Amino acid sequence: MSAAPVSASPAGALRLARVVLVAAEPDRLAGFYRDALGFADAEAPPDPASAGLPVTRTVPLRLGDQRLDLVAVSPAGRPYPGDVPGFIPLFQHCAIIVSDMAAAHARLSARPGWRPISTDGPVRLPDSSGGVTAFKFRDPEGHPLEFLAFPPDATPTAWRRPDAGTPCLGLDHSAISVADTARSVAFYESLGLRVASRSLNTGPEQARLDAVADPTVEVTGLGFPDGHPPHVELLCYRGDYPRAASDLAANDVAATRLVLEMADGAALRAACAAHAGRIVSRPVPRPDGGADALLRDPDGHLVWLTAGYRVGARQAAGGMTMRGFPPLPAGGERAASPSRWCGKPAGRG
Numbered sequence: 001m002s003a004a005p006v007s008a009s010p011a012g013a014l015r016l017a018r019v020v021l022v023a024a025e026p027d028r029l030a031g032f033y034r035d036a037l038g039f040a041d042a043e044a045p046p047d048p049a050s051a052g053l054p055v056t057r058t059v060p061l062r063l064g065d066q067r068l069d070l071v072a073v074s075p076a077g078r079p080y081p082g083d084v085p086g087f088i089p090l091f092q093h094c095a096i097i098v099s100d101m102a103a104a105h106a107r108l109s110a111r112p113g114w115r116p117i118s119t120d121g122p123v124r125l126p127d128s129s130g131g132v133t134a135f136k137f138r139d140p141e142g143h144p145l146e147f148l149a150f151p152p153d154a155t156p157t158a159w160r161r162p163d164a165g166t167p168c169l170g171l172d173h174s175a176i177s178v179a180d181t182a183r184s185v186a187f188y189e190s191l192g193l194r195v196a197s198r199s200l201n202t203g204p205e206q207a208r209l210d211a212v213a214d215p216t217v218e219v220t221g222l223g224f225p226d227g228h229p230p231h232v233e234l235l236c237y238r239g240d241y242p243r244a245a246s247d248l249a250a251n252d253v254a255a256t257r258l259v260l261e262m263a264d265g266a267a268l269r270a271a272c273a274a275h276a277g278r279i280v281s282r283p284v285p286r287p288d289g290g291a292d293a294l295l296r297d298p299d300g301h302l303v304w305l306t307a308g309y310r311v312g313a314r315q316a317a318g319g320m321t322m323r324g325f326p327p328l329p330a331g332g333e334r335a336a337s338p339s340r341w342c343g344k345p346a347g348r349g
Helices: 026-037 101-109 181-190 204-210 265-274
Strands: 013-022 055-063 066-073 092-098 133-138 144-149 168-177 194-202 216-223 231-237 257-262 279-285 291-296 302-307
Touching: 013 168, 013 302, 026 055, 026 066, 026 101, 055 168, 066 168, 092 101, 101 133, 101 144, 133 204, 144 168, 181 194, 181 216, 181 231, 257 265, 265 279, 265 291, 265 302
Parallel strands: 013 066, 092 144, 168 231, 257 302
Antiparallel strands: 013 257, 055 066, 092 168, 133 144, 194 216, 216 231, 279 291, 291 302
């Protein structure tokens, strides 16, 4: 759900600049996003970054004010691993706000290739779960997506767009499945995000939405200082689910990246130093003076840190130099640990 503005964190993440999906065939997949979901082509940055990974093709897309990139990586990794349920730690979806659920669902249904996750079409959740109407599905390569429609009298200002011309308005959030809410909150707070909302979702409506029997889901919204979408959402399914540790490789189709724009180069370096054991790609300077790095969060989700420019915006005159990063300890990627799950007492969010 939409997140409220949060208190600024000194020298942390400013925003979720974009979401990056790995695709076996990005141009073909882009056709689905345009035709079925109303995405448009976005301006490609003059110096596309890859956070040190061998990206061979990038298709930049936008929906409203939000950005989604489809990338091909060499060598190609594994396809999306079947119908991964929401409680598996590698699960991650992008939530698309729609002004008219029936129209959005009809447009999607007219296109081939996608598969439903929700078991009985769009579902209206109880007021305790936000009162939204939602529908989850997978794109033709398996990436999970969600349609969200707010009640007319409770639509956040950012999504009041009567003249949009399309039922799909933009990206509200990217939701990631986590094993331990407190552990994940601590990680993302260290990057500058802050808790903006909490809810506990349960009941038959949630079961139909997620295709998970009798779920109880801790939903935690993590916001940025300006409160603008998209934000990050944590999904922690309480209970003893058969959840194996993620062995996701950075070139697998399921290896979605959250691209966090950091306040400056010092913030990026500090985040990498604080999480040296989670580094996939150390800070890589760009010719424009910026830099990029790639981390894994505690559950194995990929977090791309960027500093120095905004995609689609002009580089500030006399921009920072990102050369001369201090040496970081060796260690590389840390495997996600399955040892702590969500069996918390009721009442903890």
